[in-house]
Amino acid sequence: MEERDLTTDVWRIDAEEFPADAPLAERARFLLRYAILAPSSHNSQPWEFVVEDGRIEIHAVEERWLEAADPDNRELYVSLGCAVENLCIAAEQFGFDFEIAYHDDAVPVVVMLRPDSDTSSHRPPDLFAQITDRSTNHQLFRDESLGDSVRDELRDCVLEDDVTLELIDDSERKGSIAALQAEADRLQMDHPDYREELGYWMGIGALGDSWLKARIGQAVVTHLDIGDREAKKNSKLIQSTPVVGVLTTNSDDPSARVKTGRVFERAALIMSSNGGAVHPMSQILERPEMREDLASVLDGDGELPQQLFRLGYPQEEQGHTPRWPLEKFLVE
Template sequence: MEPLSREEVLTCVEAAVRAPSIHNTQPWLFLHEDDRIEVHADPSRRLPSVDPQGRALHLSLGAAVLNLCLGVAAAGRRPFLDLLPAAGDERHVATVTAEGPYAMDDEDRALYEAIPVRRTSRRPFLDAPVDPQALRRLEEAALLQGGELKFADEPERELLLSLVRTADERRKDDFAYRAELRTWTTDDPYREDGVPLEAMGPGSRDGAVPVRVFTPELERDVREFESEPVIAVLSAVGGDSPADWLRAGQALQRVLLEATRLGLATGLFTQPMEHADLRDLLADPAGRTHVQAILRFGHAAEGTSLTARRSAEDVIARGRPLPLRPTRLG
């Protein structure tokens, strides 16, 4: 196949790095060879306290993989995705090959155009209903990537939010956890990773919509959030392995891009996923699905700034990254 040009690679990787990642750690590296772009995990950006299994790391990488595939398609080439292609190298999580000429359809073109404006909000949403047809579109977006998005009724919503509160309460005196959050929280306007202080958002009055506290030592405003938040659970269909987490990350990103396209604001809760016993409370008795994230949807009451990203030049490897042996990321 015809090799990708340097300009095409940079454009594709620029799309990939706009993916969401756990605490904006951006745990990825890319390697270009001819018509292929490899995606590798960067273990120096793992969060051993917050994410000991590497599950959230793989979700982040899966989201970047979806953006990369959309970037290749936008370049006029058909993307072919191979997950975990290198036996014995769990750091090499995916290879996207740019095959023959390809005409992107309107749906995917709209998703690609949503990549640079998608953002996650920790702020209050308007107390206004979300169109049920939009919710169905979000469910369909998850299904297209092999995931399942299920919207919670009122009792389920209260259970989910209570699990988020419980997870936060457990971690409030966890030194290692707090140290990790401080490491990835920044007030440096020149830093290109981490979560900036202005993105933290206010606290929720009475904890109605629990928002993760990154900096408990800093006082923050307390505001009223929406009275009936729209909450959904995103699950992987099938197993609960690194490959399933990568697929769930693709489903998550497609849902987030579709929400952006529909003019909806999105929020993300991962705290209960960090505790095995809390995650078990959400388990499917039949074992058909495995919960990966809790999402919140609504109409933005105020704007949210984009968080910084490292440039494509900074995350394209100059040589092949060394494989990880024998330590497992998953």
């Protein structure tokens, strides 16, 4: 499957088409149509699924791993976790109970579906509808704080052991994080491999740009010195955002990162259900030495920051980025 197969058609899923009487594997594949709408770093969609009856293995795909941006695989496994979360929410919606096994090897996650469950969901019911509505907001947020009830929903959604969410809204700490972001942007944009990799994903249209804009974007990122420009833009985005969220863990293995991804996607869907959005910003965490600097700004329980993101209410509605069709991700 080629870059031209990237499509936004995948966002139009008719839940009425769920094949309720079909074999378990076919029902599982229907649920995976929701999984692939998950966010991923550079929209690289680094997942693959092996379905056998109600058993779904979720694999990380080396071919779509961001070697330059993500040498330690953090974003890879966080992205997988986002897809796992969508899968689980869809499973609950269509009446499945499920069990998840996390591993720190070649098959990091296995989801076992059990049909005909009458257990009620422990998540707010409207999160399912948000799977097809959510999008990342890369632009400024409105100057509007998050209300107490949204903050409570966000705090309550952290169900995984070893994952902590810290919400930061004081200007001093936002200023410190903005300064780290600016430094990280300059350092990352100084690396030809990083720029080339980002340019590749932009150029194939993965970030949702038109053909022409994608090609111009690729040329600019790959060949021009835009470190300062990115630093200024992103530092302003952080300083002006109502809230910065940071998810931390104490362990640093694939399981901890997959769990981080699940919580991150849940938070994104909660924001979406409240008319808001999130925006992950990864450059600080892509620099091992700066990860420690970020940790020193936090006062939560977790020692290792795994995902940093802005939260707020977008000034303008965002369109959907494309995905490859599900068939690309199904392996025997």
